[in-house]
Amino acid sequence: MKVLDLHCPLGHVFEGWFASEDDFQNQLQRKLVQCPVCGDHDVTKRLSAPRLNLGAQPSAPRTPAGSGREAAAQLPPAAELSPQAREHLQALQAAWMQWSRKVAANTENVGDRFAEEVRRMHYGEIDERAIRGQASPRQAMELMEEGIGVIPLALPEGGSGKLQ
Incomplete structure (x- = not known):
């Protein structure tokens, strides 16, 4: 089993578990590997050291006041951050993943x-329920012009399942 440190162009750092280097390359070529924070498929490997468990318990990450793709896009690559800033970035990523999983669930x-579904709910044709899905920018504008509130969210494709 290979545990790789991966990152996307926005600087999100995450782990990927693969059977082998060939397995990683195969999944990468088929666009099966994506950033769990922003969903970008332009993922690259970082240098990483072997993981050794010496019995020390890691401290729990602090929950940040806010998170989001815009904040991460303004940060330098994780390798250039101080240890405290890197810890804060990891906490932001963890909070974003926790929130996006909650939305998906x-x-x-x-x-x-x-x-179509949100319009039917708005006009009372069907019962209201919590939904998510895809709409083009034009469809979103039309919904807002009709007085239907929509919010664009960049949820990772795998947000409803477990991510490794």
Whole structure:
């Protein structure tokens, strides 16, 4: 089993577990590897040291006041950060993943039927429920012009399942 340190162009750092280097390269070519924070498939390996468990318990990350893709995009690459800043960045990423998993777990994914479903709820044709899905920028603008509140969210594709 290979545990690789990976990162995306926005500087999100995460681990990937693969059977071998060939397995990693194969999944990378097929666009099966993506950043769990922003969903970007442009993932590269970082230099990493072997993991040794010497019995020390890591401290729990502190929960940050806020998080988001915009904040991460303004930060330098993780390798250039101080240890405290790197810890804070990791806490931001963890908070974002926790929040996105909660959203995914408590909403129904209606896919590309989002505009149709939310419109039907708004006009009382069906019962309201918590949904998420995809809408084009044009569809989102049309919904807002009709007085239907929508919020664009960049949720990772794997947000509803366990990520390793």
